[in-house]
Amino acid sequence: MATGLLALLDDVAALVKVSAASLDDVPTQVAKTTGKVSGIVIDDTAVTPKYVVGLDPKRELSIIWQIAKKSVINKAIFLGPAALVLGYFAPAVIPYILMLGGAYLCFEGYEKVHSMFSKTHEPTDEPTEEMEVITPEELEKQRVNGAVRTDFILSAEIMAIAYSTVADSPLMNQIVVLLAVAIFITVAVYGFVGLIVKADDIGVHMAQGKFHPTTQKIGRGIVKAMPSFLVILGYVGTAAMLWVGAEIIAHGLPFMHHPMEVLGNLFPDVPFLGWLVKVVVLALGGILLGAVIAQVVSMGSRLFKGSAQKVAN
Template sequence: MATGLLALLDDVAALVKVSAASLDDVPTQVAKTTGKVSGIVIDDTAVTPKYVVGLDPKRELSIIYQIAKRSLINKAIFLGPAALVLGYFLPVVIPYLLMIGGAFLCFEGYEKVHSMFSKTHEPTDEPTEEMDVITPEELEKQRVTGAIRTDFILSAEIMAIAYATVADSTLVNQIVVLFAVAIFITVAVYGFVALIVKADDIGVHMAQDKFHPTTQKIGRGIVKSMPKFLTILGYVGTAAMLWVGAEIIAHGLPFMHHPMETLDHLFPDIPVLGWLVKVLVLALGGLLLGAVIAQIVTLGKKLFKRPAEKVAH
């Protein structure tokens, strides 16, 4: 009996050591996962500020908090556990879900690029539909709902990629890493978004006469540069959507592995240049794929349009 108890204690001790060693790798795995989802994080950061544009400045931080809270709940309570369940019972489904998400990112990226160069925003003589009048509270609710919907899709991609990174680890390690990724990315993204949104106010405060001339100059510089910064951030976010979406799909297709490795080692002496070429190729590929998907969506809308809508046109 004593021998059996000692053997059991030895097994428990070994299990604890293995778990502890596994948990020691959590920071490394979180950092590795964060690097893989950097494109999605950039896009999430670039997209969110537009949801508070035109609203009461006093409500900006409150709105960002609402979106961030729901984002964390979605990642930690719904998407993370869903990834674990699928990974345990239907692991074969995860790559396809990732590819579907990647295709959606390419489609969204193409739509943004198309809107940048589209001429449909030019004024016309055609009558427009009467716009509904809504209260500021209703507008805020609509913005928050839209932001949460967009964030949910991006968060699903983040958590799926995070799970794929730790799929071969122990269950405890998977749970800890997914939870840590959910918290870290949510805090990082929405903390930076809050800083971007309030940068104008910070700049105006710094430009007051009571501060040193250098501080005032910096404050005025912040106010003047923010519109350009937001525009550049929007471009970067769009490029990130196309790049990440295409890369997710490429990783899901076995015949694409070798070309991707070739691009990585295209300039062995200058790794950064090889990475830039790879990103450019993926972004262009994502743009092309997004255009194809957009045409399919447009065709589907025409095919499934109601007869009454056809007559109206």
């Protein structure tokens, strides 16, 4: 009896050692996954601040908290388990989901680029629709819902990429990594977003006369720099969206693997330069793909409207 108990304890101890050794890889896997989703994270960070523009500054952090809370719930409760279930029962579907999300990112990126360079806003003689009057509370709710919808799409990409990184790992590793990624990325993104939207207030506070002249100067510099910083952040987010979207699609197409490796190794003595060339090529490819998708969507929209009008008549 005692011998059997000791053997059982030995087995448990061995299992614990194996599990511990396996979990030792978790920080590395989380770091690897975070690197792969960096473009989406940058885009998420760049997009979110616009949802609090024009609202009561006192409500900014509350709004960001609402978005962050729903974001981590979506990642940890819905998207992470969905990735695990799909990975177990239908792993072949994951690459196609990733590519679909990549195509969406290219489409969104193209739409942003198109809006940046669209200079013609010709007035029309058609009567404008009467604007709906809503309360600040309703506007806040609309903004939060819009931000959560956008975040859900980006979060789905993040969790799918995170799963693809640990798909060959033990189940416990997959669960821990997905949960860690969900929490870490949400905290990082929305913590930085909170810092961005409150930077003006921080700068104004630092510029008060009670502080050292150097501190005042820094505060005034922050206030002056924030508008330009937000514009640059928007450009960076758009570029990241195009680059990541195109790279996801390229990874899903076997015949694109070799060309991507060639681009990345064009300058073996200067790895950063090779990486930059690869990113630029992917971003340009993302714009082209986004333009094609935009045309298809536009044609589909016109056909749908035409069919709806015929049915109505």
